Amino acid sequence: MAAGVRARLLSAQVAALALLASGCATTSETSPAPPTSVEAVGLLSPELPWPRGFLAATALPDSLALLPAPPAAGSAEKAADEAAFEQSLGASAQRWALASSDADLEWPHVVASFEPLVATKLSDAAHPHTAMLLRRAMADAAMATYAAKNRYQRVRPFVEHESETCTPGDEAALRSDGSYPSGHTAIGWMLALVLTDLVPQRQDVILQRGYDFGYSRVICRVHWMSDTRAGRVIAAATFARLQADPVYQAQRDLARSEIAAAR
Template identity: 35%
Template sequence: MLRINLAILSLALPAAVAAQPAMMIEPARPAVAMTGYLADRSPLTLVRLLPPPPLPGSSEDSADRYLYRLSKRGIGGPDWRKAQGQLGIGSPDYQKAVACALGAAVAAPATANTMKLLQRAGADLARAVTAAKEYHKRARPFTTDRGKACDPASAVDGGKALGFAYPSGHAAVGWLWGLILADARPERSAALLKFGKETGDLRIACRVHWASDVAGGRLMATALYQQIADTADYKADLAKASAELSLAPVPEGCPAG
């Protein structure tokens, strides 16, 4: 099962994603902010690559609203319950999903390089997603019709703790992790990209995001990945992560296939 020090990693991820149930291990020392791979670049370079959310009344907006209405049928269903178990990257269900997709049990300190790889990329992502959310200030879907969502935070103070909707931080994190870990273990690419996509899909099932929020999160993650993948630091960290993951044991309790 994936075990990452959330006290450190939470400093490098969008607040609405990181401010969720804590990871299962306690920090051995005070958390230190992680420097990203693109720390010398403004996050606005990524924000500018992201198209704006659909305009009210547009065909894209109509599609968002249609899919949101359709998601009502899934309340209480399998995807709804799965989304409830993965409200934060620190939840045991989410950790298990990562580990099963990766085909490797990750635990500190044996996989410190893998954790560093995700943390540094997460630092870059946090800056970009936060800037984009603050710029677009898009309301969550459940605020438009008081619709039910799987996240209890949606029912408290108008869901303010979840922040703005566009782009989806969960979708961005899941897709970025899928891309990066697929670099580290190419033989697990299909499973890891499936995991990354599902992270965003479950936010639609949870009814806390419009479909275009999720698409925007994946787009931002892809743009960020393309930039960090060319850096020397990323390539060096990736090589170390790949080496340690090749020695990690296979996680237990994963679904067949």
């Protein structure tokens, strides 16, 4: 996850905890028609104009409890990370360009590569519930990575190997930003999981796109392969939690209706 976005998400996590402490949990009320505007949902933080997730801060999966420590130097897992790094150096110009595009988490760019796969727009006025479902689930996936990310502060591959990245403007900040687990990967895998639920007949290509979205972080040399695997674990755990959230359920059902009408 780009360091600037990560810093703003961390600020948002602190704000969410403060809201929870004051009794203002984000999903305390069930509505038959969940909001579809950022103004109605509320922001993660003043610095980051993302809509809040569905889950209260204490309802998020504990990434520190779910994940092992990142691979240690000299381990077989670290050797596999190094092999994946070496392989990334041979990426084609086309794959490098895709990885650069995948680094951009701004809405609606972040879902643009998924739209051809589901054969419909995901961010236009005809799909307000679909768009908000995806945006809020993204936020939950990103926020759920922080416990482990903040604890381990793993050094990123481009720092260890003194190599370039596909986002040179982020490099200075990323040098002091933890690598494990990958927030970008958690977001991409969450998008894939939500969309396979909405369009199950396209699950194979959607999941492949979700996987490639995370692998783009390896291509960019800002995450190790094991960072991306851990990001998918956190996304899956968060997605499982969302299945019991009544606001998520209501918005998912409305999104399914929107997608069915479009298809």
